Amino acid sequence: MARAGGHPGGDTVSRLERPIRTGGHTGVRADAILATALIGELVCPGPVMWLVSPWISDVKILDNSQGTYDDLFDDNPPSACSLSDLLARIVAAGASLTVVTRPDPHNAQFLGRLRRLTSQHAVRMVQNPAVHEKTICGRDWLLTGSMNFTVRGLMENDEAVSYKVGGSDAAQARLELAQRWKEQQ
Numbered sequence: 001m002a003r004a005g006g007h008p009g010g011d012t013v014s015r016l017e018r019p020i021r022t023g024g025h026t027g028v029r030a031d032a033i034l035a036t037a038l039i040g041e042l043v044c045p046g047p048v049m050w051l052v053s054p055w056i057s058d059v060k061i062l063d064n065s066q067g068t069y070d071d072l073f074d075d076n077p078p079s080a081c082s083l084s085d086l087l088a089r090i091v092a093a094g095a096s097l098t099v100v101t102r103p104d105p106h107n108a109q110f111l112g113r114l115r116r117l118t119s120q121h122a123v124r125m126v127q128n129p130a131v132h133e134k135t136i137c138g139r140d141w142l143l144t145g146s147m148n149f150t151v152r153g154l155m156e157n158d159e160a161v162s163y164k165v166g167g168s169d170a171a172q173a174r175l176e177l178a179q180r181w182k183e184q185q
């Protein structure tokens with residue numbers, strides 16, 4: 001874990017970077033880390049979010065069966081939230097979202113559900129057969145590494161990812177992703 005910060009004017013900006021190794025050997029799953037990042041984004045959405053992965057499934061990200069997160073939702077809180085549910089709620093809270101993935105039937109359920117849950121203008125979907133990067137990026141956080149956004153990637157496989165909060169990493173990633181994918185639909 002690394003922390004850095006400090007501006008000449010006295011304001012301190014914290015930066016946290018944590019390498020994470022997930023899988024059966026470590027007992028660590030990435031879905032909890034992703035849920036934490038997405039809850040933060042839901043509470044205070046940035047203007048732009050990115051999800052880039054060759055394989056995306058509409059996996060359950062948040063377990064609310066005990067009512068732990070009821071205060072985040074309206075009068076009828078869900079017992080669980082899938083990836084598309086949470087992203088749609090973040091978009092409804094004001095963020096725009098770009099999803100970049102491969103044109104493959106595996107991704108169709110997730111993309112279709114996300115389309116149904118969101119405004120056409122707030123979500124941009126890019127399909128490209130060459131996509132191999134795996135990144136999700138919000139206001140001031142970034143989760144990137146070897147993990148696809150699937151059940152196996154988030155909960156089963158041995159993966160190496162980096163979770164970064166604060167600093168300029170998220171802003172830099174958003175700029176680079178926007179430049180790379182600006183002309184493609």
